[in-house]
Amino acid sequence: MKKIILTGDRPTGRLHIGHFVGSLRGRVELQNSGEYEKIFVMIADAQALTDNFEHPEKVRDNILEVAMDYLSVGLDPQKTTILIQSQIPELTELTFYYMNLVTVSRLQRNPTVKSEIQMRNFEASIPVGFFCYPISQAADITIFNATTVPVGEDQIPMLEQTKEIVRKFNATYGETIVEPDILLPKNSACLRLPGIDGKAKMSKSLGNCIYLSDSKDEIAEKVRNMYTDPNHIHVKDPGQVEGNTVFTYLDAFSTPEHFSRYLPEYENLDALKDHYKRGGLGDVKIKKFLTAILEETLEPIRSRRSELEKDPEYVRKILLDGTNLARETASETISKVRRAMKINYFEN
Ligand code: ATP
Numbered sequence: 001m002k003k004i005i006l007t008g009d010r011p012t013g014r015l016h017i018g019h020f021v022g023s024l025r026g027r028v029e030l031q032n033s034g035e036y037e038k039i040f041v042m043i044a045d046a047q048a049l050t051d052n053f054e055h056p057e058k059v060r061d062n063i064l065e066v067a068m069d070y071l072s073v074g075l076d077p078q079k080t081t082i083l084i085q086s087q088i089p090e091l092t093e094l095t096f097y098y099m100n101l102v103t104v105s106r107l108q109r110n111p112t113v114k115s116e117i118q119m120r121n122f123e124a125s126i127p128v129g130f131f132c133y134p135i136s137q138a139a140d141i142t143i144f145n146a147t148t149v150p151v152g153e154d155q156i157p158m159l160e161q162t163k164e165i166v167r168k169f170n171a172t173y174g175e176t177i178v179e180p181d182i183l184l185p186k187n188s189a190c191l192r193l194p195g196i197d198g199k200a201k202m203s204k205s206l207g208n209c210i211y212l213s214d215s216k217d218e219i220a221e222k223v224r225n226m227y228t229d230p231n232h233i234h235v236k237d238p239g240q241v242e243g244n245t246v247f248t249y250l251d252a253f254s255t256p257e258h259f260s261r262y263l264p265e266y267e268n269l270d271a272l273k274d275h276y277k278r279g280g281l282g283d284v285k286i287k288k289f290l291t292a293i294l295e296e297t298l299e300p301i302r303s304r305r306s307e308l309e310k311d312p313e314y315v316r317k318i319l320l321d322g323t324n325l326a327r328e329t330a331s332e333t334i335s336k337v338r339r340a341m342k343i344n345y346f347e348n
């Protein structure tokens with residue numbers, strides 16, 4: 001079977017290093033692997049409106065920001081179709097048909113939705129649109145016949161829900177929709193990168209991010225204030241590595257080359273961790289190392305981005321072309337769906 005990718009992001013802010021390790025970095029690798037026939041990357045503005053409906057300008061302003069982040073990490077519009085969700089009306093139609101296949105109690109059990117409802121203080125009154133976003137996400141994935149969905153760990157329940165909808169649809173109306181599989185990052189530190197506060201997942205909504213577009217000084221400042229081990233007070237004290245944000249980020253970002261370049265006295269990350277656990281290694285040193293790695297990783301992204309910022313028309317054109325191309329596939333799928341559901345009244 002041909003392999004097709006669908007993934008995306010909500011335009012609720014610039015993209016951060018959690019997106020980078022959880023999804024963006026992998027997308028670029030998959031794009032360049034040549035193994036995929038088509039790759040769709042969606043800017044999920046309609047989904048962003050489900051919890052930002054009072055702030056349409058925020059969503060609008062971030063469309064171009066997210067698109068520039070995509071291009072600056074290396075997504076290539078020749079190989080990857082970048083599209084804007086709301087401009088594909090077939091998605092709304094498919095979502096409406098899928099709604100018949102999901103129960104309210106099933107939506108209520110979705111753990112990601114549960115925690116997001118809590119985070120947004122929606123407990124007392126949940127907007128129906130927000131509650132249903134996992135269904136619209138199932139439409140996003142399946143309208144493009146995606147076989148593969150590269151995302152972070154918080155998306156596992158969404159993929160489960162999507163698979164259930166696909167099975168129900170195909171069992172009810174005949175084999176029509178492709179069942180997708182999730183593709184998670186292999187490195188466990190990248191599944192759900194914590195915020196710089198060390199508490200929850202790094203998330204635009206929580207303001208605990210290092211953004212791909214942060215300046216060198218902003219990165220250094222954020223790492224300087226980063227949560228480590230609160231009991232590691234003096235350099236000589238033994239320190240804890242688990243739950244220590246600096247080490248989690250080193251797990252996600254450091255390579256053997258970084259060690260030979262910046263810390264040749266350590267063989268690898270395990271040796272650095274061992275020294276920290278024994279005592280005698282200060283937070284300042286590990287933070288300097290992390291700052292250097294992040295700067296080395298983000299500098300080329302930042303400089304490509306500053307070029308793109310000079311030419312927003314170029315970025316807008318990529319979005320328009322990508323959206324038009326994606327719509328062709330969406331309308332083919334919708335025709336199949338209507339046929340399967342016997343609502344193709346005017347078709348010969
Ligand atoms: P919001 O707060 O608006 O939900 P977000 O920061 O959670 O924003 P999304 O647009 O919801 O970002 O997520 C886009 C993609 O990035 C998803 O595949 C998600 O799994 C992944 N992702 C988001 N945050 C992280 C993180 N901290 N670590 C790893 N992957 C992440």
Ligand code: MG
Nearest residue numbers: 010154203204
């Ligand atoms: Mg999110």
